Amino acid sequence: MSNPAAQAEPWTHHEAVVNEVRLHWVQAGEGPLMVLLHGFPEFWYGWRKQIPALAAAGYRVVAPDLRGYNQSDKPAGIRPYRVQSRVDDVAALIRHLGAERAHVVAHDWGGIVAWWLAMVHPERIDRLAILNAPHPRAFSREIRRNPRQMMASWYAGFFQLPALPEAALRARDYRMLRGIFRAESVRPGAFSGEDIRRYRNAAAQPGALTAMLNYYRAAVRYPPPPTRTIPHPTLLIWGVRDQALTLELTEGLEPWVPNLRIERIPEASHWVASEYPDRVNALLTGFFGPAGG
Template sequence: MEIEGPWTHEQAIVGDVRLHYVTAGDDDDPLVVLLHGFPEFWYSWREQIPALADAGYRVVAPDMRGYNRSEKPHGVRSYRTEELAEDVANLIEHFDRDEARVVGHDWGGVVAWEVAIRHPEVVEQLAVLNAPHPAAYRRELARNAEQWKRSWYAMAFQIPWLPEAWLGAQDAARVETLFRETATPDTFSDDDLRRYRAAASRPGALTAAINYYRALFRENLASEAKRLVGRGSRTLDVDAPTLLLWGERDDALSVHLTEDLDRWVPDLRVERFPEATHWVQHDEAEAVSESLVEFFGSS
């Protein structure tokens, strides 16, 4: 059953994958693409979609490949960041636009960074919520044992089939537990959690979501191997004006990941929310919406 609201549900073949998305706002308004994280789906942006549409933007929030009602390609390689970034570039093209404002939270933020790095021509402005720039993440893992401890789950996700079996048991009950244990009390209603469990319970959805982590781990190993044999590495610079929003009570990601980014992101604004958790757009829904609207209107 479709979730009703001030949006419409649509599907399209975007590149080589079928994506489900919701959209709001007038067709001719500037385009904003909202990318959700793990283990959510487009519903992650239910508060920001109407706020951005009311501010004069055409808003598109897809289920990223593998999630909820979008297509779930087989194999780990189908979830490389190269493929995920290409999906976003193709989605922008699907709406007959040359560029868009791109927003991402958590894994959506990882993808948003990659779009800005790999396809800078399509990103007019970038906003990222609690997702580290790839160079900053590697830096913190190299110098900060605490970040390694916080990232334990990403290592556990490398094990074949067991993580999705564990998360998916009892109709994805542990997905609900994940939200309850990492969010501010009452941030998510019982109805919200029911919807997240239903999305995660779709056939193949958990394997696809966990394959994001598996593919990234393999990419990082390949990148490090190239560096060690002297083949260099790709640039990680971001040219687009960038807003980084960060909930400081994130259990998985250190606030140090927001520091010293000028080398890679010269046009950067950072806003921290001391009382927000990893789920910052839920904990501080109105403030996040206001920050996005103000930032997008600043250029």
């Protein structure tokens, strides 16, 4: 029997094995391929306010659950979550979808994947848009010289511990995880109770919480390859009230990303796409232009 609620969704659900992992994604629209990459602790649903608008602009919009998240596979151990594996997942997904290249929009850990995808597989990207995810060179610079960034990144050190971070995030029905979306800096109403329930349920799937935290653990244990200049037209959208990532991360990027445009939104937090979807959607459609144009 069909599910009426699923029929009402403005996207369809798909899955396939790519790069030796089964990935789940949602898809909407027709036209040039656009891939949306979520961050921690979200899943494809983090783009719920962008998918319809970008599909209406004439794009085939695909938003996957990255490996370890929600309905995608959750390989055991830390090594499967190193940056190269996640980058290869996205490159393989683009090929699986029948495209040579795609526009890529990404946030947080998805943004880290996208920065590296542009460096490691530049042939797979047309244009790139990043939301509140630091360029690797900028983050390395600021974590060394900026005490504010060092303090803001405390949680990444905590996540290196075995088992304890999982227990803390799971405690009291995932109270800490749910609180991430209701921090003081977050615009009221950006996340509904249903939104937070979905994030809680995705994190509660067997193996998901450890897999999500293994992104942080793998980043320390398995350093990525050397950085390269990113030639693609790139848009960086930055919520200035981000409590985990300082504004200095948006400065001095031109030597590494020479074709860069930066849009800072002073009143937005880390969750800029959920807080100010109309503004973000307008920036994205303006940057990518009319499909086929």
